[in-house]
Amino acid sequence: MEKANLTHKFSLFQDYWSPKIAGELNDSYVKLAKLKGEFVWHHHEVEDELFLVVKGRLLVKLRDQDIWLEEGEFVIIPRGVEHLPIAEEEAHVLLLEPKSTLNTGDVQNERTVADLERI
């Protein structure tokens, strides 16, 4: 069995908005993503999603609220809630979500990544 070191795992890729699978448990994946800039408004129909900031800071915009996440902070976005992640500077984020979750949720466009790499 192997442990995962977050700093090491984040050193293995450079692309933004392309979550990598760093672990799986039960029906979920632990994903790591580097974020920079603005994503797209989307929601996940039947999946709650956890964002934990490992490095940097992340703004998660909701339709009625802005949530600023600093290092060591997490938020759980319940299913159905529209959200827009924005990272002014590069942010390293751990995501936890069901294996069925698509990064762009209900939206399918050029930002959609369907086949995730494992690291």
Added chain:
Amino acid sequence: MEKANLTHKFSLFQDYWSPKIAGELNDSYVKLAKLKGEFVWHHHEVEDELFLVVKGRLLVKLRDQDIWLEEGEFVIIPRGVEHLPIAEEEAHVLLLEPKSTLNTGDVQNERTVADLERI
């Protein structure tokens, strides 16, 4: 919707080996636990369990392997695998596991905590 700050959440309790619920998503809880000393050998019949060390270090003993987790490192213990967590000094650990998971798994003794506090 509220974010959670790990440092703040860990400041809210002092007892060891008594996981607190800090979030829930899908069928799982995010739990936070302060660990010190040796726990008990146990396994979880049908649940995989993630340990992420937020502060300090944790030894997860398996029957055939020792896994030392430092800050920023995680391991996923698959269902059925016997494990024994040991923290020589106080360690702060984030756990992710199905809501059905009991801390002592297949063992029920004085270390078992069935009703978890929410923080």
